[in-house]
Amino acid sequence: MKRLLPILLLLLLTAQATRAERVRVRLFSTNTVGTLNVSFDLGNYNLYADGDNLLEDLLGEGRSVLVRAEGGKLHVSVNDDDYGLCDSLRLEATDTACILCLNPANCKQRTYEGNLVVKPLPGGKLLMLSDVEFETYIAGVVQSEIYGQRSDIFRIQAIISRTWALRNMGKHAADGYNFCDNVHCQAYLNRCIRPDIMMGAIESSGETLVDTAGALIETPFHSNSGGQTCNSEDVWRAALPYLRSVEDTFSFGMRQSDWTKTISIDRWLAYFSKTHKLDTADTAVLDTLLHFQQPVRRVQLLGIPLTRIRTDWQLKSTFFSVSVDSLTGSVILNGHGYGHGVGLSQEGAIRMVELGIAYDSVLRHYYTGAIVHRDPTANHSYVERYADHLAQIIEEDRNRQTRVHSKKDDWLGRLFRLRDREEREEVYIESEQDNEQDWEYEW
Numbered sequence: 001m002k003r004l005l006p007i008l009l010l011l012l013l014t015a016q017a018t019r020a021e022r023v024r025v026r027l028f029s030t031n032t033v034g035t036l037n038v039s040f041d042l043g044n045y046n047l048y049a050d051g052d053n054l055l056e057d058l059l060g061e062g063r064s065v066l067v068r069a070e071g072g073k074l075h076v077s078v079n080d081d082d083y084g085l086c087d088s089l090r091l092e093a094t095d096t097a098c099i100l101c102l103n104p105a106n107c108k109q110r111t112y113e114g115n116l117v118v119k120p121l122p123g124g125k126l127l128m129l130s131d132v133e134f135e136t137y138i139a140g141v142v143q144s145e146i147y148g149q150r151s152d153i154f155r156i157q158a159i160i161s162r163t164w165a166l167r168n169m170g171k172h173a174a175d176g177y178n179f180c181d182n183v184h185c186q187a188y189l190n191r192c193i194r195p196d197i198m199m200g201a202i203e204s205s206g207e208t209l210v211d212t213a214g215a216l217i218e219t220p221f222h223s224n225s226g227g228q229t230c231n232s233e234d235v236w237r238a239a240l241p242y243l244r245s246v247e248d249t250f251s252f253g254m255r256q257s258d259w260t261k262t263i264s265i266d267r268w269l270a271y272f273s274k275t276h277k278l279d280t281a282d283t284a285v286l287d288t289l290l291h292f293q294q295p296v297r298r299v300q301l302l303g304i305p306l307t308r309i310r311t312d313w314q315l316k317s318t319f320f321s322v323s324v325d326s327l328t329g330s331v332i333l334n335g336h337g338y339g340h341g342v343g344l345s346q347e348g349a350i351r352m353v354e355l356g357i358a359y360d361s362v363l364r365h366y367y368t369g370a371i372v373h374r375d376p377t378a379n380h381s382y383v384e385r386y387a388d389h390l391a392q393i394i395e396e397d398r399n400r401q402t403r404v405h406s407k408k409d410d411w412l413g414r415l416f417r418l419r420d421r422e423e424r425e426e427v428y429i430e431s432e433q434d435n436e437q438d439w440e441y442e443w
Helices: 134-145 151-167 195-203 265-275 283-291 306-313 346-354 359-366 380-399 411-423
Strands: 022-027 035-042 045-049 053-059 064-070 073-078 081-086 089-093 099-104 110-113 115-121 125-133 207-210 258-263 320-324 331-336 371-374
Touching: 022 134, 035 125, 045 073, 053 073, 053 081, 064 089, 064 115, 064 125, 073 115, 099 125, 110 125, 125 134, 134 151, 134 195, 151 195, 151 207, 151 346, 151 359, 195 380, 258 265, 265 283, 265 306, 283 320, 346 359, 359 371, 380 411
Parallel strands: none
Antiparallel strands: 022 125, 035 064, 035 099, 045 053, 045 089, 064 073, 073 081, 089 115, 099 110, 115 125, 207 371, 258 331, 320 331
């Protein structure tokens, strides 16, 4: 049996950027985890301690690894076998189609492809790192960061997430990894489990956003602009030519386009009086605080940055107007959008794609003057082969929506079964889809 080529190592990155084949991502970075149970959904793993000390080989379905922080070390057991203490642990995939299931104590279960590294942290905590192919990471980010049903939505998110990651590859270099899994970097809350999302990521192969000099740009994004994006200097310090405020009617009427917050008038005025030393007895000041309007985005309210007000009151955005309820006397904030407002509005992009606007036009709308650069050296013949198989899997799912799915229905395993049959020159038979004997893949 020929060894099947890894899917995503074939998706080469842009020639003008620093190439990345694998990245390390800290998992559960916002949680305090002292105990972790690892099981295996697909494929086999080898378990190593303290470098290359092999504890177990070919761990797969039915086996589990329990890791517990203990006295600055890791206590490790596999099913009923206790291996005692070690300084570090590594679960290494024996092939491409391998999936780990992570169950940390007091956290929701997640699944990931690739390898897993575990180390102890002070205070009885675990450091968990996903060692994964770069494009597999990007597909997981896309699934975590955006919703939708159309391939171009996922293609757009893949391009801006890939661009950001390549530009910020060393963000956590001092910590021993590339990225964390939360919004400090990009959300990476699970492996990509949807074949249509993977299709969008594959279609974006080799694509990044660059400026007119060919350099990777910053690609911030947010949920919804509320109808107008922000200049970068209105939120952060730097004024970037491609992060200009643009009118964005496409964000109207979406999930996060509008919001309301009610605050007692005493608390509202006390905040400005005590925190910002404004004279709320002054008629002009009082009138502005109670009737502030933003027909278009503004940066300040009486000299106070709206970003500060948003943070202090935990508002969804800085794009809000103020009025007073004539019946209750409460202050009403009527707001638009969700997020910092700089760069791409995800819900605006979703609407644009649904209206039939091309993905590159969507990107140019939000990143002024930016260019979609496609690496001419990317091996698109392989991309097209995998895309064909993914399209087949997507069509099968569309035609069998009432079917109860099992782990064997995961798109990654199914894709390799299709490739296996193709290499044996066998005809795909629908009734044999769930027959494991039909998949003679050697791990």
